[in-house]
Amino acid sequence: MSIFPKIALKPEVTEYLKSVFLNNEVLAAVGHQEAESRFQNLLACLSHPPSHTCVRASTHLSSLEDIQHKLGEELRKQQMCSSSTVSQQILPHPQIPDVLLLPVDGPRPVKQLSSGVVVGAQCGSAVLRGAHVFAPGIVASPKYMKAGDVVSVFSDLEGKCTRGATSFQGKKVFVGNGVAEIDRSNIFCTDKPVKGVGVRMLEPLYQSPSFDGVLPSLVFLQNLPSVVVGHVLGPRPGERILDMCAAPGGKTCHIAALMRDQGEVVALDRIKNKIDQIHQNAQMFDLHSIKAFCFNSTQAVSGDPAQKSEGPPFPPESFDRVLLDAPCSGLGQRPSMANTCSRKEICSYQPLQRKLFHAAVKLLKKGGVLVYSTCTVTLAENEEQVAWALDTFPCLTLQPQEPHIGAEGMLGAGLSPEQLRLLQRFSPELSWERTDMTAPLPCRANMDTIGFFIAKFLKN
C-alpha cells in the first residue's frame, strides 16, 4: 500500500529513467500503458520499505534451526522489555539455506504527536527498516527536549533542515513515535561527538525487530538479492576468490562462510576506512580466510606475470572466481524517498564499471566464474554492460544462475530472449500493487525486494 509520495528525483533523472523503462523494445513487447504503469510503480515502491526483513544466518558456525531458535528467544526478550507487539514469525527461505525471513508490519495506524524531532533521510530510511534513531542522525528537536519525552520522528526528505533547528517546515514525512534517550543540550550544545540511541522507537510506522546488538556473530542483516549473489558465485572450499569492490564486506564474509573458511578470499576496496569494516566483520564472523587490502581494483592486474606477493596487484589468471559487485548509481535501494543526484552523476558509473570489468576478466583463470552485480535499475549499468562484455570479451559466456528467484533481464539493450533469461533482475515494480499481503512470506519476499541485478559469466 502506498502511503508516501513517490521518490523525489531531479526532473532530468525522472525523464532519463522514463526513457529507460519506456524504451522501444519494452514498448513493443508490453505496450505503452503497461510500461508506464511499471515505471510509476517503480517510483512508488522505491519510497517504501520491503514487506520483509532478511537476515543471513552464520551457518558455518551453527545450524539454521539453532540460529532460528536463538533469534526467536532474543526477539521474545526484546518484546518483553519494550512491551512491543513485534511479530515473532521467523521463516527459513525455502530455496536459500542460510536465509531467515521476518515479516514487516506496516504501514500501521500511528498517531502523530505535537512534539517532533527531524532526522536525516538516511536515518529516516533506517527507521523504516526497524532501526532506532541514533543521536548523530537527529537534525532538529524541540527546544526543551529531555530524555524521557515522547516525540514523533520525521524524515527530512530534501536535506534542507538546519542542524540544531527547533522546528522545520520543509518537506518531511512521519516515520513513527519514540522516546528520547538524550537531552537536546547533549546533542547540539556540546563539543563532544554524540553517540548511541537518540530516540528509541516505540510506535514505528513499519514495525520490524531491531537487530542492534542481536546475536552479532550469528545473524547479519542483508537484502535478499545480496545473499543470492554469494550463492550464484558458488565458491567452493579451497578456492581463491577475488571480491573487487568489497566494503563493508557483507558479500566477502558470505563467500568465506560458503567456503567453510577454507581457501582464500581477497577483498579489495579503494577506501581505506572501509577496509577496517571488512576486518571487523571478518573477525565478528570468525572468518580467517579473508585478506583485505585498500586498493583501486582498476589497477589490480600486475604487469609481471611472475609476481608473487600476498596483496595486489596480482598476475593475470590468479583467481578461480571473481565478484564484481560494482559501484553504481544505487537507484534500487529501498526505502529512498528522495535522490538528489543529477543525470550526469547517475550516468557516470558505466565507464568505471567497464574498467573494473577489464581487470576482472584478466584476473580470472580460464574455466573460472565472474559474477557482476549492482543495486540499481538502469539499463546502462546492467543489461547494456552485459551486451558490451559479451562483445568485448569473446571468452565470456553467460551462465544460468542458482538460485534464480528474481525476474529475467530487461529489454532494451539488444540481448536475445535466451540471454535475458540467464540474467536475474529483481524488479519490485512488477509486483507492486499486486502484492498479496496474505501470500506466504517467502513468495512475497522474492518479489518485494530492492532493485538489483546479477549476471554470471564463465571464462572459456
Ligand SMILES: C[S@@+](CC[C@H](N)C(=O)[O-])C[C@H]1O[C@@H](n2cnc3c(N)ncnc32)[C@H](O)[C@@H]1O
Ligand atoms: C556496492 S559497494 C560494495 C558492497 C559490498 N560488496 C558488500 O556487499 O558489502 C561498492 C564498493 O566499491 C568501492 N569502490 C569504488 N570504486 C572502486 C575501485 N576502483 N576499486 C575498488 N573499490 C572501489 C566503494 O568504495 C564501495 O565500497
